Amino acid sequence: MTRRPRVELLTLGGTISSTRAPGGAGTGVVPTSGAALLAGDLAPWLGGVDLVPRELRLAPSPSLLLDDVLAVAREVRRAAAEGVDGVVLSQGTDTLEETAFVLDVLGVARDVPVVVTGAMRDREAPGTDGPANLVAAVDVAASPAARGHGVLVAFADAVHSGRHVRKVSSTHTSAFTSAPWGPVGHVHERVPHLPLVAGPAPVLGVPPDALAPGGAWPAVALVGTGLGDDLRLLGSLADLGYAGVVVEGMGGGHVAAAAVPHVRAALARGPVVVCSRAGVGPVLRRTYGYPGGEIDLLAAGVLWGGMLTGAKARLLLTLCLRAGLGTSRGSGQGPGDEALRATFEGLAAA
Ligand code: ASP
Numbered sequence: 001m002t003r004r005p006r007v008e009l010l011t012l013g014g015t016i017s018s019t020r021a022p023g024g025a026g027t028g029v030v031p032t033s034g035a036a037l038l039a040g041d042l043a044p045w046l047g048g049v050d051l052v053p054r055e056l057r058l059a060p061s062p063s064l065l066l067d068d069v070l071a072v073a074r075e076v077r078r079a080a081a082e083g084v085d086g087v088v089l090s091q092g093t094d095t096l097e098e099t100a101f102v103l104d105v106l107g108v109a110r111d112v113p114v115v116v117t118g119a120m121r122d123r124e125a126p127g128t129d130g131p132a133n134l135v136a137a138v139d140v141a142a143s144p145a146a147r148g149h150g151v152l153v154a155f156a157d158a159v160h161s162g163r164h165v166r167k168v169s170s171t172h173t174s175a176f177t178s179a180p181w182g183p184v185g186h187v188h189e190r191v192p193h194l195p196l197v198a199g200p201a202p203v204l205g206v207p208p209d210a211l212a213p214g215g216a217w218p219a220v221a222l223v224g225t226g227l228g229d230d231l232r233l234l235g236s237l238a239d240l241g242y243a244g245v246v247v248e249g250m251g252g253g254h255v256a257a258a259a260v261p262h263v264r265a266a267l268a269r270g271p272v273v274v275c276s277r278a279g280v281g282p283v284l285r286r287t288y289g290y291p292g293g294e295i296d297l298l299a300a301g302v303l304w305g306g307m308l309t310g311a312k313a314r315l316l317l318t319l320c321l322r323a324g325l326g327t328s329r330g331s332g333q334g335p336g337d338e339a340l341r342a343t344f345e346g347l348a349a350a
Helices: 035-045 066-081 096-105 130-141 232-236 257-267 294-300 310-322 335-348
Strands: 006-013 018-020 029-031 050-059 086-090 114-117 152-155 158-161 185-188 191-193 219-224 242-249 272-276
Touching (some): 006 035, 006 130, 035 050, 035 130, 050 066, 066 096, 066 310, 114 130, 219 310, 232 257, 257 294, 272 294
Parallel strands (some): 006 050, 006 086, 086 114, 114 152, 219 242, 242 272
Antiparallel strands (some): 018 029, 152 158, 158 185, 185 191
């Protein structure tokens, strides 16, 4: 007789766990229902799986912390050591792509499938998508086909790589895309089909205790820019306690010519990353030669944001700094900065 797959369900809150607060009519929904309730709802659909729920937090995802993500990483390692077949993480969609990215960069899915999901419609909304997303996520997590491919995201019957997925709609139930790549698979009739999953992408190679709980996280600012903006706030960020900054530049990773002195001022005080606000496609390296173009910025010492959104680049730079990379500060040319550049840009390209 074959053993039923055992899947651990870790929950952090979000819309998938949200209802109107008791007695709070008219005040909007909030996370109210933890892992046990989710698992209870799903019981009729998951007869073939032993689902072990574990509520870690009951939070709206904009208020999650990197410490919460590290707590998830520890739980995944524990569950893998206990021999579970897969882990599902449910959380709010607002920062789902950030959690999935960090878990993937930390390599937590090396030993066990990790599948992240959420919902766009709360538990009381007509046509709520939470149960369907959760059942699909459990189906993927229990599938041997999901092993060894890094963190996956199951949403609206599609399966995305945790490295590339991002939220592109604030309301649609198909809110996630992996453009310019695509989903790596789909779930049809409860069966995961994952023809496009690749091997795991490179991970942040730091000793586990470099990210031990309890330490302070370096603050990294995320700054947008646009037509006519000289980015004058950049030079002041270090005085506010920021250890680095990510600029979401225009197009291929560009800022206004008037912003270049302020980018240089920020570089004198810590690392600066340039990403693209376009959302699809890389920061360029060798196309535009004008002041504030990518060639100019990279020559000044700015770190190349590659395929990363600003939000993901901010987290990657935070992890790198916390792990002790880039401590030489300043021109971007010191030995510590070279280690930071090699690590950051290597992961930004993945
Ligand atoms: N709108 C969010 C969600 O879909 C709320 C959150 O991220 O917690 O879950």
